[in-house]
Amino acid sequence: MSLPPIPIAKPYVGAEEEAAVAAVLRSGWLTQGARVAEFETAFAAHVGAAHAVAVTSCTTALHLTFVALGIGPGDEVICPSLSFIATANSIVHAGATPVFADVDETMNLAVASVEARIGPRTKAILAVHQVGLPAELDQLRELANRHKLLLVEDAACAAGSSYRGNPIGRPVGVAACFSFHPRKVLTTGEGGMITTADAQLAARLRRLRQHGMSLSDLDRHRNVAAGYQREQYLEIGWNARMTDIQAAVGLVQLGRLPGIVTRRRELASAYGRAFSDHAIIATPLEPADRQSNYQSYVVQLRGHTGAQRDRIVNRLLEEQIATRPGLMAAHLQPPYAKTVTAALPMTDRFGDESLMLPLYHELGADGVERVARALDLACREAG
Ligand SMILES: Cc1ncc(COP(=O)(O)O)c(C=O)c1O
Incomplete structure (x- = not known):
């Protein structure tokens, strides 16, 4: 008798996610709306962050974070080479240059190697929590502060992990970026989230994910009493909206x-x-x-x-x-x-x-x- 196959990974989803998706489909509002706002609030509360901004993926989360932080052409960001290629790509998407540092025996950034790579063009350190194990955040933050650099966390794999008793996502650096791809512990099919303590950064990220619009779709439809509100396009943004279908799945997954x-x-x-x-x-x-x-x-x-x-x-x-x-x-x-x-x-x-x-x-x-x-x-x- 042959034994059943053992796959490398399998998302853990069930009837509750199915029901949540069905409810969104019946509601008539499919894209970024009330469920996304609810998921953001719940995720922020779960990790202990002031703000959470949902987007389409972690790659997009990292890219938009670099743009919102003003990191671009001529700037360098130190990151590990030992990571999924999206880590380095997100820096290039913003127009900046990745500089690869080595890892230590935990597979996370070796602080001494990061320090050795700091130069006049360095603007930020991108720390990856490799396959869910938190990087040495306190030492990296100290290093970043000493050299006046920004610390960004690639927390793609790290929803539910913790560092010194604090959930990953409670800001240590300026922002932490998560992935909800099906290979991740919490999945929405595809999706991403940025958590931050910085209200201005969160507001800019909300604008950048929605074509640079001054108002979200939800705001325009919600405030009927205020009369028709005409949006403005304050800068060139992207379409990085998570859908309410994904967020409904995310809310159930967060509980699990x-x-x-x-x-x-x-x-x-x-x-x-x-x-x-x-x-x-x-x-x-x-x-x-x-x-x-x-x-x-x-x-x-x-x-x-x-x-x-x-x-x-x-x-x-x-x-x-x-x-x-x-x-x-x-x-x-x-x-x-x-x-x-x-x-x-x-x-x-x-x-x-x-x-x-x-x-x-x-x-x-x-x-x-x-x-x-x-x-x-x-x-x-x-x-
Ligand atoms: C460390 C790391 N960063 C970024 C990403 C990209 O995430 P996403 O697929 O949500 O864009 C991944 C995905 O596997 C990853 O492992």
Whole structure:
């Protein structure tokens, strides 16, 4: 009897999300409206931020944040290369230049490497909370303050994570940007959110996401008593509106978030126990002052790179288990081939040796055990 396939990830959505979507469809208001406003308020309250601005994706959230902060041509932003390519792309979208710093053993920015990259054109540090593990925020904030730089958080993967007891999204830097792609812990299909303590920044972001308009659609329709209100277009913006359909899903997902994170942490602990003291498989680090939501579970295959890692991935596929080789390094991709980059030894190591294992709400202890057994065997076979 063949065992069921184990995918790499699976969104946790159900009847409540279905009902919420149906209610929006019946309401006649589909795009950014009351549900988006409600989702923003609930998300801001959940993380402890004064403002939350919903947009179409985290890439857009980062891009608009840089524009709103006045970061553009001639400016440099320091970020990790070891991240999904959207991190670096968002800087380029704003017209600025990414400067790649190395990571430490947690896979997050190494503060000393960031400091070594600071130059006269540096305007900001973009810290990624890699696969949900918060970056060393206090040290990065101290560094940013000392050099009069802005600190922006790429919190794409980090809804439900916390740093020194505070939820990610409670502003440490000037803004934190989230993704709600289905591979993320909280999903709206596609979507993004910016949280900030800065009311002016939030207002500018609201304008930029809606073609530079002075009024939102909701304001124009809500204030019927005030008579017809003519909008103005105060600057050139974008269409980065989240829909009410997405926000309705997001509201349900936000209620589920603590339970989803608890389950993911239990599954991560089970992987940790299965691989403790393993000769080849090294489990991810989680310093005592931070909690990861384990958006992904990434192990390192010590000394098993290239063809050996591919053999392991394919061997697991034969067992119907999906894994993904490595975290990507943007500096090795064609668009950044000409970017002058100092040596990034830890980035290269993680890029070569890391392997993403399946982790999703319904995986269960049995699933973890099956993956762990198959991976152990595949490593031994790969030599
Ligand atoms: C670290 C990081 N930043 C940015 C993004 C982009 O998010 P989105 O797909 O919502 O644009 C991702 C998506 O995987 C990511 O992992």
